Amino acid sequence: MTIPFNKPFMTGRELSNIAQAHMNGHLSGDGFFTKQCHRWLETHSRAQRALLTHSCTAALEMAALLIDLEPGDEVILPSFTFVSTANAFVLRGAVPVFLDIRADTLNIDERLIEAAITPRTKAICVVHYAGVSCEMDTILEIAARHNLRVIEDAAQGIYSTYKGRPLGAIGELGALSFHETKNIISGEGGALLIRDEALAERAEVIREKGTNRSKFFRGQVDKYTWVDVGSSYLPSELIAAFLAAQIDEGETITRNRLAIWDRYHAWAEKYEVRGLLRRPIVPAHCTHNAHMYYLLMPDLERRTRFIAKMKESGISTVFHYIPLHSAPAGKRYGRHAGDMAITDSTSERLVRLPLWVGLEEHLDRVLAAADDALAGL
Numbered sequence: 400m401t402i403p404f405n406k407p408f409m410t411g412r413e414l415s416n417i418a419q420a421h422m423n424g425h426l427s428g429d430g431f432f433t434k435q436c437h438r439w440l441e442t443h444s445r446a447q448r449a450l451l452t453h454s455c456t457a458a459l460e461m462a463a464l465l466i467d468l469e470p471g472d473e474v475i476l477p478s479f480t481f482v483s484t485a486n487a488f489v490l491r492g493a494v495p496v497f498l499d500i501r502a503d504t505l506n507i508d509e510r511l512i513e514a515a516i517t518p519r520t521k522a523i524c525v526v527h528y529a530g531v532s533c534e535m536d537t538i539l540e541i542a543a544r545h546n547l548r549v550i551e552d553a554a555q556g557i558y559s560t561y562k563g564r565p566l567g568a569i570g571e572l573g574a575l576s577f578h579e580t581k582n583i584i585s586g587e588g589g590a591l592l593i594r595d596e597a598l599a600e601r602a603e604v605i606r607e608k609g610t611n612r613s614k615f616f617r618g619q620v621d622k623y624t625w626v627d628v629g630s631s632y633l634p635s636e637l638i639a640a641f642l643a644a645q646i647d648e649g650e651t652i653t654r655n656r657l658a659i660w661d662r663y664h665a666w667a668e669k670y671e672v673r674g675l676l677r678r679p680i681v682p683a684h685c686t687h688n689a690h691m692y693y694l695l696m697p698d699l700e701r702r703t704r705f706i707a708k709m710k711e712s713g714i715s716t717v718f719h720y721i722p723l724h725s726a727p728a729g730k731r732y733g734r735h736a737g738d739m740a741i742t743d744s745t746s747e748r749l750v751r752l753p754l755w756v757g758l759e760e761h762l763d764r765v766l767a768a769a770d771d772a773l774a775g776l
């Protein structure tokens with residue numbers, strides 16, 4: 400049997416929730432299950448408002464609309480991230496300004512932000528890589544001093560904390576992902592977290608095609624109409640029903656993932672001591688959600704050989720990201736500020752090991768194969 404890199408975990412309650420939504424006869428967005436997910440997200444994240452979206456990409460696009468970006472405005476973000484972090488702003492005509500990452504957490508290097516600020520800079524979009532938080536206090540302080548908006552791409556960050564605060568509601572706006580490769584899933588799915596009430600009403604409008612339909616449903620206006628720009632960013636109740644089942648098991652899922660992560664981490668220590676690889680680093684003031692386990696190999700050649708040997712043993716391991724500053728669209732729409740050495744080197748050396756609920760049964764096999772692969776490097 401081949402061990403896949405990812406295998407979506409299902410709790411067993413998803414289908415009965417979907418059947419319930421079917422019986423309720425309300426299939427479009429914002430029904431019973433959507434409201435249940437909103438309440439949980441608001442309580443858990445401490446955001447004033449949470450709104451389900453059909454993806455994290457959609458939540459980031461809503462964030463870009465909410466901060467009123469204009470063509471030529473600049474948004475500072477890390478180069479080492481998924482394309483959606485940049486596309487959301489490019490779609491508004493803004494220019495992504497890519498920064499290098501820290502060598503320890505692989506998050507945006509907050510010490511480089513100030514030098515990258517220009518009169519056009521409007522926002523900073525941070526990415527909590529592998530569910531480990533960026534240095535939010537420093538970032539919020541810089542943003543306040545320069546009057547910049549702060550958006551968190553917390554796609555990987557559900558159940559993680561920074562100094563006790565859940566990720567996604569530390570900055571003004573936060574985006575979560577429930578894509579099937581993330582910890583809590585609905586196939587495709589996401590949420591926008593809105594820290595303060597001030598942006599909540601406009602977020603509702605943007606999500607509902609630019610109409611005040613949400614107010615209408617609450618009986619606050621007697622007819623609804625087109626009041627602002629917007630699109631259709633809300634998921635169907637069927638998706639929310641699926642997600643509600645996942646949220647019910649969210650803590651168990653996280654515990655299971657952490658147990659696998661801890662085993663990888665203990666296993667890899669001997670190789671790190673010998674200088675053969677580097678393990679993930681989680682600062683003491685952060686807790687993480689075991690979104691991913693990665694190894695940093697010494698160089699591209701050894702990573703390539705490691706992945707090939709794991710594949711021969713039937714184990715799928717993967718790497719990412721092509722740095723955005725060197726991707727064709729990144730060059731066309733954005734620019735980078737300063738040296739990108741850590742981003743470039745990380746992109747060549749990082750390898751992700753399988754991590755999914757149920758993998759615990761196969762972990763001995765994965766580790767034995769990894770021992771073999773590393774012995775031959």
Ligand SMILES: *Cc1c(COP(=O)(O)O)cnc(C)c1O
Pocket residue numbers: 453454455456457480481483484526552554555575576577578587588589
């Ligand atoms: C997965 C991911 C996204 C995109 O999430 P979707 O829900 O698939 O749109 C965005 N940013 C980061 C950092 C991600 O890991």
